[in-house]
Amino acid sequence: MVVLWDLDGTIQDSESLAKEGTRHGFRTVLGRVPTSVELAQLVGRPVPVVYKEWFGDELAQRILEVGTRFYEERAHKIPIFLGIADVLSRLKATSVMGVVSSKRRGHVLRELESQQLLALFDVIVAQEDTARHKPDPAPLLLAAQRLGVPTKDSVYIGDQPTDILAAAAAGMRSIAALWSDNRVSRFEGAPPTAIAHAPSDVVAVLSQMTHHMG
Structure with missing residues (x-):
């Protein structure tokens, strides 16, 4: 089998760290934190794909880069x-x-x-x-x-x-x-x-x- x-x-x-990274990206780029509905919609789907649906290519890329950097610095934990x-x-x-x-x-x-x-x-x-x-x-x-x-x-x-x-x-x-x-x-x-x-x-x-x- x-x-x-x-x-x-x-x-x-990894859920708690992923959420922290998402919050950091939103807070840094958008000046707000994601809603509980937004966080729920990110579960089980590729984050870049969802971000592009919500924000368009350029803004999605900025949020993703900031959040990803935060995540990667802590992923070993x-x-x-x-x-x-x-x-x-x-x-x-x-x-x-x-x-x-x-x-x-x-x-x-x-x-x-x-x-x-x-x-x-x-x-x-x-x-x-x-x-x-x-x-x-x-x-x-x-x-x-x-x-x-x-x-x-x-x-x-x-x-x-x-x-x-x-x-x-x-x-x-x-x-x-x-x-x-x-x-x-x-x-x-x-x-x-x-x-x-x-x-x-x-x-x-x-x-x-x-x-x-x-």
Whole structure:
């Protein structure tokens, strides 16, 4: 089985730093902080794409540069979720694994490397790799293509409805990662194949999926 992972909110707990960077960019360039609605709309989508929709190219670029600089100066301090490293190491022995993220490739590589996790993954699909992004299936389809595997033999693990919708559209099974806030309700419009309340649940869930696939 191929196990594909989302990065932010699934492997690492980066939400608070991402929000701080967004606030810093808004405050510096716009003279205000983002609203709660704006912050919610940034979750699970590429930030540059959303900024361009809101502000146009030039202003979006200025906000992005300021916020990104703030984020990058502190990214080495992003923690991974408790138990994730152990689960990834265990799965590596039996599974092909990859990361599919809406984040830019440089960030993905640096952040996985800083946690000594990069070598565990056989493929990385990042923001620059596809023109369309989650919930569109394009990034997941590209990961399966690069690995040379059928999507029906792949599982995507993510913490947002966009992850689950992308997996369904790609013909993949999905696992909703609830360990960041344990809110099942956000998946009401995007039901996953299975749910994991803690990283340690993933191994058992995948074992059940493998049994049913067999």
